[in-house]
Amino acid sequence: MTETMTENFWGEIPKVDKARTPLSILKEQAAMLGQLSNRLLEGDVTLESNSPSKIDAFLSIVAPSLGGYSIYIIRIIHDIQIYPLTMIKLFEPDNRSREIHSEEEFIETLKAILSSDKVKRIIASLLIQIKSGDFDFSSKKSEKKAYIKGGADDEDIPF
Numbered sequence: 001m002t003e004t005m006t007e008n009f010w011g012e013i014p015k016v017d018k019a020r021t022p023l024s025i026l027k028e029q030a031a032m033l034g035q036l037s038n039r040l041l042e043g044d045v046t047l048e049s050n051s052p053s054k055i056d057a058f059l060s061i062v063a064p065s066l067g068g069y070s071i072y073i074i075r076i077i078h079d080i081q082i083y084p085l086t087m088i089k090l091f092e093p094d095n096r097s098r099e100i101h102s103e104e105e106f107i108e109t110l111k112a113i114l115s116s117d118k119v120k121r122i123i124a125s126l127l128i129q130i131k132s133g134d135f136d137f138s139s140k141k142s143e144k145k146a147y148i149k150g151g152a153d154d155e156d157i158p159f
Helices: 022-036 103-114 117-132
Strands: 042-048 055-063 069-078 085-089 097-100
Touching: 022 042, 022 055, 022 069, 022 103, 055 117, 069 103, 069 117, 085 103, 097 103
Parallel strands: none
Antiparallel strands: 042 055, 055 069, 069 085, 085 097
16 A cells, blocks of 8 residues: 655745744733832733624723723724734724734834833822822722712712
8 A cells, every 4th residue: 555645835944033922021011010010000901802803902001999990092993913902092092903014013102102101191190199198998888989088077979
């Protein structure tokens, strides 16, 4: 009995060096925010599964001690080929988007957004509210409602 060898139609499979995907870069920056804020704030990267052929990820800032308050900062969308990708600034009223064509451009744009005055003001506002101690999210209150502590007769007032 003769064995026939199966022919390789794939050709040479490309060698891939360790690469950083946009998703891994977002996760790195999310972890960095936690370190820089002494864990008062956290970065969170979530994936949406609207389409099996698209990667749809969000970077948000989370304030755990403010009842898990979060604000979306950036959304990225790309298909199996990473670039070009679409980056959307979600903290702007008009959700401005930009097409990004390379890892270098992605890093440059992400750095500009995360270090922008607008994002710094968001971070400062969250830290001020955390450090003020004005919010009480204890379990005796109704689910996930924020309360302002204090007042003339020290009663809690929901807002």
